[in-house]
Amino acid sequence: MxxxxxxxxxxxxxxxxxxxxxxxxxxxxxxxxxxxxxxxxxxxxxxxxxxxxxxxxxxxxxxxxxxxxxxxxxxxxxxxLYAIASGKNLQGNMNVLENIYLIARRQFGWQFRRRQIARQALQYLEFFDIPIPLQECADNLTDLQSCMVSMTGAIIAGAKLxxxxxxxxxxxxxxxxxxxxxxxxxxxxxxxxxxxxxxxxxxxxxxxxxxxxxxxxxxxxxxxxxxxxxxxxxxxxx
The missing domain is CATH 3.40.50.300 (P-loop containing nucleotide triphosphate hydrolases)
Structure with a gap:
């Protein structure tokens, strides 16, 4: 390696x-x-x-x-390179899809392409076998779910580490x-x-x-x- x-x-x-x-x-x-x-x-x-x-x-x-x-x-x-801390690390007043967009928006530009973002987000969440409704408010997520939302956005944006x-x-x-x-x-x-x-x-x-x-x-x-x-x-x- x-x-x-x-x-x-x-x-x-x-x-x-x-x-x-x-x-x-x-x-x-x-x-x-x-x-x-x-x-x-x-x-x-x-x-x-x-x-x-x-x-x-x-x-x-x-x-x-x-x-x-x-x-x-x-x-x-x-x-x-992405650092993720324990606990709540998302925008709590936004839903899962909006948080993923904030993390990965340089891949999509400044236009909120909801369908395109949702398609990629669901693809990775299914890959990880962590079901999280995209419309769920970030404040309602567990620590693991919060981490997975951050990771999903980062991977879409090209995370390596x-x-x-x-x-x-x-x-x-x-x-x-x-x-x-x-x-x-x-x-x-x-x-x-x-x-x-x-x-x-x-x-x-x-x-x-x-x-x-x-x-x-x-x-x-x-x-x-x-x-x-x-x-x-x-x-x-x-």
Whole structure:
């Protein structure tokens, strides 16, 4: 598999004195990659570094093997980089179809082509096996449904990599099973996913590889067949 994103010896400090130091991380095409531990910075800061909207103080960020400088929000999305946080991340006063259009509108222009957008939206929601009425108000969606609406719009817009900030932490068992199927669908399409998680159990359940971080520094990258709860816990705590 080809590498889509790499953070090489990255260092970044924020205004609160938090520090990400000697952070090494990479994700390949069609991979579900987990990150766990004490990042040294906030989740939103790490998401911004992964999407290129923050530039590290030291180190380099590579996207598709090419070094990238700081990107605007629009430039990051044009490259197919999408960060999605847990909870409600849509326009709550709009319905599902309108939210998908807002995310993917550069594919459709400024004209709201309802039938064309609805056709593509339904195609992907059926592919993921997540039934969501397109006229449903976004405020009424579950966290999983909200995430899927964001993903659907992003895929229509040309997404290549998702950075998910604690999406899996709030899922009940039924939604967790559904989300595993979603991740399999994304891998089938060759899309990559970074899952920022709190619990080792989430790494075991959802990911193919995992990067362990302690005090803002990468401890180790582990393959799925080497996952061990005790080993991971020891690396994160000792």
């Amino acid at each position: 080809n590498e889509i994103l790499r953070l090489d010896h990255v260092q970044f400090s924020d205004t609160y004195g938090n520090l990400l130091s000697n952070f090494n991380f990479s994700v390949q095409e069609g991979e579900i990659h987990g990150i766990i531990g004490d990042y040294g910075v906030t989740h939103s800061t790490l998401c911004s570094l992964c999407t290129g909207t923050l530039q590290p103080e030291r180190g380099q960020i590579y996207y598709c093997d090419q070094p990238v400088g700081r990107l605007s929000f629009a430039e990051s999305r044009q490259k197919g 998702f950075i998910l900030d604690e999406i899996t932490s709030s899922l009940n068992e039924q939604d967790a099973i559904a989300f595993q199927k979603v991740l399999s669908c994304l891998k089938y399409k060759g899309l990559s996913v970074v899952c920022m998680v709190h619990r080792i159990e989430e790494l075991v359940r959802y990911t193919d590889r995992a990067t362990l971080v302690k005090n803002g520094t990468t401890v180790r990258c582990m393959e799925k067949n080497d996952y061990s709860y005790d080993k991971m816990l020891a690396m994160l705590l000792i």
